[in-house]
Amino acid sequence: MDAIILQILNGLDKGSAYALIALGLTLIFGTLGVVNFAHGALFMIGSFCAVTLSKILNLSFETIDPTRTDFLGNPAKIKTPYIESWFGPETGAAIIDWAVPLSILFSIPIMISIGFIMERGLIKHFYKRPHADQILVTFGLAIVLQEVIKYFYGANPIPTPAPDAFRGSFDFGALLGIDPNVIIYPYWRLVYFAFSAVIIGGVFAFLQFTTFGMVVRAGMADRETVGLLGINIDKRFTIMFGLAAAVAGLAGVMYAPINSPNYHMGMDFLVLSFVVVVVGGMGSLPGAVLAGFMLGILESFSSMNEIKSLFPGIDQIIIYLVAIIILLTRPRGLMGRKGVMED
């Protein structure tokens, strides 16, 4: 029982990441009709926003300490972050410690700008081209983006820890009346789950309860009619691209303490997120979220030793297996609109 609860929790945080990335992907597909293979790169850039802010906050000046030596035996250079000298050691250290949550604010304008530049500078030229062309160009863009990141940040993962207040684990066992220390779960992963729920809720609320969102939803349903009403739907869809980029970026920012950011992390999530979108139903926002959590949990369960002893290697194929079954039995996906991608 405890193992099952643990794997459900695992699946929830993994599913949160899948859901957030898939939400942006399906938002872009639903509005612009573009299959964006560079979406994983946006998630990766979000993570590197956290790395960048952390580096900025750690910018330091050097002083020579004659009492200590460096690895070559020369007097040691002691680095003191500017922020500690400006705000005092304690406040400065606290600000540095909270670099990842602060990166949320830092990343939003950056990600929206990147989204705008991407859409206006490249992707808009491919709206009327076949999906294969869109996939090729956005995949190429993803490779360029990850190589740029590798050039500036190197190939190795960069540790970007959560604030001290969120390190450690929460004892679910004690909460549920089971033995203590049996079901423990990292605080930051719980934060990630809660954060993704807020973001997903925010996106749905934005689309559901604002005039802008209503126009976008109308455009998704019937672009031509909305255009005939004199509404510049293209402009709104560009804004939605920026919003999708920001959602992927925020998913990446908060994921940085879970897995140290590296230039390749976007690609690791991209394929799985596409499967999530297909399973959920191309263009269906609730489908993307549902499939994200469902596949995250299934993936976690398939990693259990008991399951793997019955079906060796099942953890590697479970997501694709589910995708095949769904596509065979319900080609439009779990919550896809009738007629979309059913050919």
Next chain:
Amino acid sequence: MSKTNLTRRGVLKTGAVAGAGLALPTYLSAASHSGFTNAPTGSTVTLGFNVPQTGPYADEGADELRAFELAVEHLNGGGDGGMLNTFSSKALQGNGIMGKEVKYVTGDTQTKSDAARASAKSMIEKDGAIMISGGSSSGVAVAVQGLCQEAGIIFMAGLTHSNDTTGKDKKANGFRHFFNAYMSGAALAPVLQKLYGSERRAYHLTADYTWGWTQQESIAAATEAMGWQTVNNVLTPLAQTDFSSYIAPVLNSGADVLVLNHYGGNMVNSLTAAVQFGLRDKQVNGKNFEIVVPLYSELMAKGAGANIKGILGSTNWSWTLQDEGTKAFVKSFGTKYGFPPSNAAQTCYAQTILYADAVARAGSFNPCAVVEALEDFEFDGLGNGKTFYRGADHQCFKDVLVMRGKENPANEYDLLEIVEVTPRGQVEYAPDHPMFAGGALGACNPGA
């Protein structure tokens, strides 16, 4: 009056035959027909450095390349000479190799066997490289070693830790300076016993490829021999990034030690997940839960950040060693690049110097002469104390370091501390040890 039969045609014929006869010995010994691949003919000799310049181990590759550049500089008489000053063999004079200036070309392995073979082939066939060195993966090392054997080129392996490189996949033209998984187990086990006791239950997470398998086998054998139990061994895909679903079952498995047979990004991510799940703070079977990372690298320790603190592992070498060779190398490298060298850098530097020295001692670039010079060669002054290149399998034997993540690093490079320098005798094994069984060294191949 005598009559001679001399004719113009006869003189030409006789002259041609005699000339050819006289020229034959010269022809046979001419450099261009010296009987081995890429025999250097001019005033230079070209070495090929095949390192990961792209892909997940690009940072290791960059450090290897720095070391190669430094070694070439020292061989050509530049810089402060580095470990040439402390090396026990004095065959190298700082005038290149046998008076030929050392040039080098580089290739990108991409940490993919096929790409590594292609770049090594290109360096051999197009650039005339006479020796190939470098790499940051056992899969790559085994692939390139096989290619060099076929081509008649010496392969001086870089970072490769699988037992197979000098075990079932060993080749006469290949030499490994780096230690291996068996040695990690032999060095770590006594320290683990001393610090954590003899009654421990270990849970292994193992990267699902040749290096992971041999390391798991080696560590499990070494720890079981001192009384530990192996509770489970779970293979994890190489492409895995989030290890939480593999870590969660550890919590209630009854294990009190987690052994992470992971390297690179896998190690950083699995260790991070293990720490996040509170394993370091857990008590099982009345003992503190411990995590072990059998193969450490400085660059990966940096990636893991604070999670590495207090965790035991092993390395081939450390810049913090205090022998004269290490100090000379760290000074050269640190002065040139501004930071201390990694394990991988030291191995690549040492391999280049060892190759050049073998050529100088043999008095020939012929791979078979080089093999003969390197086999059963004992030396000192390149770090790790007295070192022995065993002829039976071309594996180097030297002291192995047991390291621990430092609790209070003094600076950004001061991440690992030496717990114990395990003497060479403790990590040696017979060439026909079962973990290294299969395959044959074969005969050296001089190539063309």
